[in-house]
Amino acid sequence: GENVEQHPSTLSVQEGDSAVIKCTYSDSASNYFPWYKQELGKRPQLIIDIRSNVGEKKDQRIAVTLNKTAKHFSLHITETQPEDSAVYFCAADMDSNYQLIWGAGTKLIIKP
Amino acid sequence: GAGVSQSPRYKVAKRGQDVALRCDPISGHVSLFWYQQALGQGPEFLTYFQNEAQLDKSGLPSDRFFAERPEGSVSTLKIQRTQQEDSAVYLCASREREGPNEQFFGPGTRLTVL
DSSP states (O other), X not given: OOOEEEEOSEEEEETTSOEEXXXXXXXXXXXXXXXXXXXXXXXXEEEEEEETTOSEEEETTEEXXXXXXXXXXXXXXXXOXXXXXEXXXXXXXXXXXXXXXXXXOEEEEEEO | OOOOEEEOXXXXXXXXXXXXXXXXXOTTOOEEEEEEEOTTSOOEEEEEEETTEEEEOTTOOSTTEEEXXXXXXXXXXXXXXXXXXXXXXXXXXXXXXXXXXXOEEOOOEXXXXX
C-alpha cells in the first residue's frame, strides 16, 4: 500500500527566511497531493494541493513542487512569518475512494 | 457557512466504558472520513462513508470500534469497552464529492481513557 515519508520532523528558521518540507510517496498511481497546516489544538486546514498533471503550483508565499518520476513533492514557504509556526502534514491519495495517506508531520518554528 | 462540527469536544472515560462521538459534516457533502490522531502524529485513517454506505472500515483498530451514518449526513463513531490505548483525538472530515478534493476537518474530539 501507499507510504508517505516526510522530512524533517522539526524545522526552525529565522523570520523572513524560507522553509522547505519534503515528502516522498511509494504508490506511483497517486494523483493528488495536499498539504495541511495544523496549529496547536486546532483542526488541520488545507493550505495548498497539487495534482499529478502539474509540476508546480503557487499561492502567494506558498508553493508546492511535484516530481512524479522521483515520487516526491515539496512545500516551499517564503518570507516566513510568526503565524507560519505550526505542524505541516503532506498527504497522498490512494485507492478508488481517494483516501489520504498522511506523512508524520513537520513542526515548523519561526524564530523572531 | 457552517463547517464540520464534532461533539463532545472533550471526553473522559473510565476504562471499560462505552463512548459515542458525533460528527456533523458540511451539509450536502457526500464523503465522510474518521481519523484517529495520536499526540505528535499525523491523522490515521479509520473509516470512510459515501453517503450512508460504509465503503472502507479497514482502519478500525478492533471490533470494539463501530461507525455509522444511517441517513447519509450525521455520523457516529462508537467505541465499546474503552482501553487506555484508545486515548487520542478523533477527527472527522467531509468532502463535497468523490474524487481527489479537499477534505474539511472538524475540530476533533479529545478522548482520554483513565
